[in-house]
Amino acid sequence: MVRLHLNLMLLLVTVICALSVVNANHQARKLFVALGAEQKHMRDLETEWGQLQLEQSTWAANVRVETLAREKLGMKRPTAGEVMSAGALMAAPASPIAQTKAKPAR
Secondary structure (H helix, E strand, O other): OHHHHHHHHHHHHHHHHHHHHHHHHHHHHHHHHHHHHHHHHHHHHHHHHHHHHHHHHHHOOHHHHHHHHHHOOOOOOOOHHHOOOHHHHHHOOOOHHHHHHOOOOO
């Protein structure tokens, strides 16, 4: 009788262990499939990032910005007499006379 109970307990433990192994394998397969999907998503995002960087470099090209500034905003390059350095502006005290002579930026 004791042997029968021991055999039944061992059988029950074996079945539980077998079911645990099956469940663990199933979970591992699900996680592996999810990993593959996330890796594909990561590659897609890296491709999109590269395309966005290329697009940004195109939109921010110096020639394009200069053309838009000239055509749409009416900007022009300053002449040599209109150019002042920031260091010269910082060193000179701003007097009311100098302020009235300064041309407004257009």
